[in-house]
Amino acid sequence: MGRIVILPDAVIDQISAGEVVERPASVVKELIENALDAGATAIEIALEAGGKTSITVSDDGTGMDRDDAVLAIDRHATSKIKSASDLIGVATLGFRGEALAAIASVSKFELETAPDEDDASSEATRLIVEGGRLKDVQQTARRRGTTVRVRRLFFNAPARRKFLRTPATETRATVAAVSVLAFMRLDVSFKLTNDGRSLTDAPRVSALGDRIESLFGRSLAEGLIPVDHHAGNVSVRGFIQRPADAKPTGRKAFLFVNGRPFRDPFVVRAAEAGYRATIHPGSRPTMFLSLGVPGDTVDVNVHPSKLEVRFRDRRFVEATVEEAVRRALGPIGAAAVVGPGADWLPEAAAASTVAGAGYPPSSPEGSRGSAPSLFGVERYAPAHAEFFVADGGFLQIFDTYIVMQTPDGLAIVDQHSAHERVLYEATMSQLNGEGAPSQRLLLPLTVDLEPRELEAVEQNRAQLDAIGFEVEDFGGRSVVIHAVPNPHPRFDARRCFEEVVADFARGRFGGWNNQLERFAATYACRAAIKAGQVLEQREIGTLLRRLFGCELPPHDVHGRPTIVQLPREELERRFGRS
């Protein structure tokens, strides 16, 4: 007897704190969520020593009266649900009623709160709690809202305190947590400081693009492409990075489902799959994607920190994300822009604010939801043929770039990259069984190769044949080519063959996993017309027509753009017409 005891509440709170509160960032997250649930429109977060010394979160939402405030720091005290049935379709961020109690149990905790001024009985309350024990309740004066100050986090749990990292690391984690929340609520301003230095200053905005700009800077925001796609009952909106801007490191991936942030490497991977053959393998594009799915097909209550979700039909969600990215990359609008792109970004962004349907119900109207004008997808969706005017009137500059008029300005096309994209897509369909017509040669080509190259020919014989190279061993180190592809009138079959074989022998494009894609990319690169090649008007017309007939015209296969746009707005701005 006496070996089993019921734990005191304080101990239970500490155990629970282990789940909810692991570091300053999670404290900040819980406190911001409370503030948002209280209808705040401005939230300020001040850290000292990355939150190890103190964390202060103030908001201007609905505060509490004295009795509620005292209750709030008890475990499972919440205003957000009243019974188990409220759990279904829960629309607030927090609902378990654990957060305040858990935080208060492992810190020196102060809470100042004042309910609405127009409440006659309104007066501000100040609570002081230490290690979960209520030390004092005072009457004080403040305006509407709540301020929570958490000092010396884990002062009574040295084991956990030891696990805190340096202030700089903890600060970074907090910035990331605040960013996630800032994306959910564009109608709320967020300010974050550490030791008085401003880290985040995001004013209230109406467009996601503006928020991205205030959080991550203009250059990132300008390099984004709007995503707006739905299939079945899944919708995907948001922004993805232009392939040309994607880098191997420093990627930002923000995912939301029905307005809640979540983490999911598989969804990220699906989005990357959508970039297939537009980025260099190994590049990691930034993405801000908001998924909308019916509430009963996703389970968000998997873990207290609520970063994992379960989809009922995960495969369909991933396929939809991939398709959404693919489609977003297709329109000509996804091409890089000369001059400040901000002119069109907010417009696009308005179409894709993050918050999903119905969340949260308490939010003020007007800032989100309605899309003033759908710029991206709908305007560009009907093929890209509208760009194409006639077989003439193109300007070729430096024998490398083609300048053409589009409905919205000028497009400058890199002839090699453009042709590479055209040939890549054509080659993929040829390799996938469509087959290619192959021109028999009157005078067969004899090509001398190195042993490594001969091996490369052997390894890729099926693909070489599929695209039209009929290669026969000639004994020794030579092969004879009897038939060649004829992708364009200026095609130099011998040079193309030698370069492709050399590329394979030297392991170029080694990063491509899919052998067919790797082959197509190599061949497309080598067979495409080169920079410096003078083209006739008719040839330019054919090239552009085929480019705009592609699935993803604006990107070549190495993560470079094929098209740079000079929007009419930019011209007008520069000539002072706007």
Add this chain to the structure above:
Amino acid sequence: MKFTITREQLQEGLIAVASTVPTRTTLPVLSNILVEATADGVRLAGTDLDIAVSTVVPAEIEAEGAVTLPAKKLVEIVRELPSAGIHFSASGEQRVTLECGRSRFKLLGIAPDEFPSFPTVSFDNAWKMTSADIQNLISHVVFAASTEESRPILNGVLWEMREDRMRMVATNGHRLARMDIPVSGGAAAADLIVPPKALEQIRKLFGPADEIEVARSDNHLGFRAGSTHIFTRLIEGPYPNYEQVIPRDNDKVVTVDRQALAAAIRRVGVVASDQTHRVRLSFSSGLVKFSVSTPDLGEAEDEIQATYDGEPLEIGFNATYLLELLKVMPTDEVRFTLKAPERAATMEPVGWDDPASYLCLVMPLRLVD
């Protein structure tokens, strides 16, 4: 330098020379025409360094001398002048006055010693031929030369001189044209590889009745008819052995109306791919069927009558190549010979009343099903 010339004679000379003057050049003097007053008349000359043309037109010479004048402006001025005598006089090497009736022009030129010297070609042992024969060769063969720069030798036209015949051959490696014209008492045998651009000048400048002398120096070829000379550099190197690729055992022979064949190819070619222009021809007894299928675009079918009694055969071609051949075929009917879907096809005129013999060859496109 001082001379008087009729507008018509000057204009005729300028037209001959001006077509050689390059429109864009880094060497300013090449934009000019050399005007040289000699005892024989006025010599006009222009060059782009690859091809040079000179001609002599009669004029009343008062003082010999030479200038160069901007070709474009000179041609435009002469075109606008009334039909009357034009009086040229130069003060120094670079200032020229033109007077015609009451019109007066002063033009600035470039010193004549900056003008490139012409290749020296001796016409002592020249081949002699009629312009009509050369025109015949040029108009049937030159089109087949390659325009793509990877094999410079194929950018030229092979001209074989033999005792009893001369022959021109051109190919781009996918199709070939070959024509023989019998000659009598020809001079030394030679194989010349001539740039098509030069042959195009020959075709334009010499009338069908002209007697033409052709002579070569080391790496230049000269043409002379009357007082007009054309010089071109030759392309060096051995021409590929074309004889061995001309099929001798094509056992399937189709005779077909040239116009009808071309019209059918043009029709179905509308939906052929921009890239390969591939059309499929199926030969069966008395019939040629055409079909085209282009992914993402559509399909087309057509058929025409033909004289054929061999085994059925299906073969693919680049429509552009076939149309080019049919355009130059000199007769209403043509003969197609074939062997197999991956072997060369030949095309010849049927019933041509010309001593020349003419053969074209085209390689198929592989069909993928």
